[in-house]
Amino acid sequence: DTGVSQNPRHKITKRGQNVTFRCDPISEHNRLYWYRQTLGQGPEFLTYFQNEAQLEKSRLLSDRFSAERPKGSFSTLEIQRTEQGDSAMYLCASSFSGRGDEKLFFGSGTQLSVL
Amino acid sequence: AQTVTQSQPEMSVQEAETVTLSCTYDTSESDYYLFWYKQPPSRQMILVIRQEAYKQQNATENRFSVNFQKAAKSFSLKISDSQLGDAAMYFCASSSGYALNFGKGTSLLVTP
Numbered sequence: 344d345t346g347v348s349q350n351p352r353h354k355i356t357k358r359g360q361n362v363t364f365r366c367d368p369i370s371e372h373n374r375l376y377w378y379r380q381t382l383g384q385g386p387e388f389l390t391y392f393q394n395e396a397q398l399e400k401s402r403l404l405s406d407r408f409s410a411e412r413p414k415g416s417f418s419t420l421e422i423q424r425t426e427q428g429d430s431a432m433y434l435c436a437s438s439f440s441g442r443g444d445e446k447l448f449f450g451s452g453t454q455l456s457v458l
Numbered sequence: 459a460q461t462v463t464q465s466q467p468e469m470s471v472q473e474a475e476t477v478t479l480s481c482t483y484d485t486s487e488s489d490y491y492l493f494w495y496k497q498p499p500s501r502q503m504i505l506v507i508r509q510e511a512y513k514q515q516n517a518t519e520n521r522f523s524v525n526f527q528k529a530a531k532s533f534s535l536k537i538s539d540s541q542l543g544d545a546a547m548y549f550c551a552s553s554s555g556y557a558l559n560f561g562k563g564t565s566l567l568v569t570p
Contacts, residue, residue: 374556385462385549385560386503399556432501447558449503 345369347450349435355456356425363421364453368437375418376447377410378434379403386434392418425457460485460554464561471540472569478525479535479564481550491553492526494535497563498546506548509533542568 348367356362368375373394378386389408391399394415404410407425412418422429432454436447462483471477483492494506509517509526516524521541525534537544545568551558 376556378558383562385551385563386558387560388557391556401557434503436503446505446508447503451500451502 347435347437347448349433349450349453351453352451353454353456355458357458358425358427360425361421361423362425362455363419364433364435364455366418366420366435366437366450368417368435369439369448372437372439372448373415374438374445375412376436376438377418377420378436380432380434380452381430389420389433422455425455427457430455430457460487460552460559462550462552462559462561464548464550464564466564467562468565468567470567470569471537471544473540473542475540476536476538477540477566479537479548479550479566481533481535481561483531483533483550483552483559485531485552485554487554492524492533493551493553493558494522494524494533495549495551495560496544496546497549503549507535537566540568542570544568 350365375392377389380386388401390410392412407423410420432452434452436449438445438447490511492509495503496506497503507519507522521538523536547563549563550561
């Protein structure tokens with residue numbers, strides 16, 4: 344068990360560019376979550392996958408954001424036409440099944456800075 | 459919408475002493491779970507303790523325990539025998555379906 348891995352750790356981009364982040368969950372975990380954390384705030388839920396199916400999306404996930412989890416393994420989060428307000432840390436978490444009480448394992452996040 | 463409120467932006471405790479972090483929440487759900495997460499400078503969120511709302515008994519994990527007051531919608535975290543490694547941001551969270559709602563966090567400083 345190597346934990347949840349996120350790449351890159353830091354990303355600096357110019358406004359208007361597209362960026363993509365990757366998350367590799369713990370191998371046997373069937374659930375994968377994306378959260379966003381801005382300075383001085385707690386993480387905010389973005390979206391959730393069970394296996395390859397995206398089952399829940401927050402209103403925070405505008406149409407510039409798209410997430411995928413092909414084959415129910417790793418996941419990517421893409422932001423198109425980045426804006427300065429997208430600057431935040433993007434956290435990925437995974438878990439195995441459960442009823443909403445399962446233990447989430449978080450990665451160390453990708454820090455995005457939009458200039 | 460569910461809200462989680464942590465009214466203490468920063469707390470300080472001396473090594474080996476006890477500190478309590480406060481959290482209140484608001485939910486319309488009858489079945490839910492409550493959590494405390496720790497976020498050290500490495501940024502990785504680590505689960506400290508969790509409480510099932512239908513259980514009256516307060517959860518305990520070694521030096522960490524909670525005081526769960528369901529009627530008051532209060533869920534405080536007590537850290538006993540504080541250690542330097544406990545210094546971190548602490549986030550209270552409640553479950554809403556498969557999402558967690560987090561508070562703004564409390565920064566805990568531990569002094570020698």
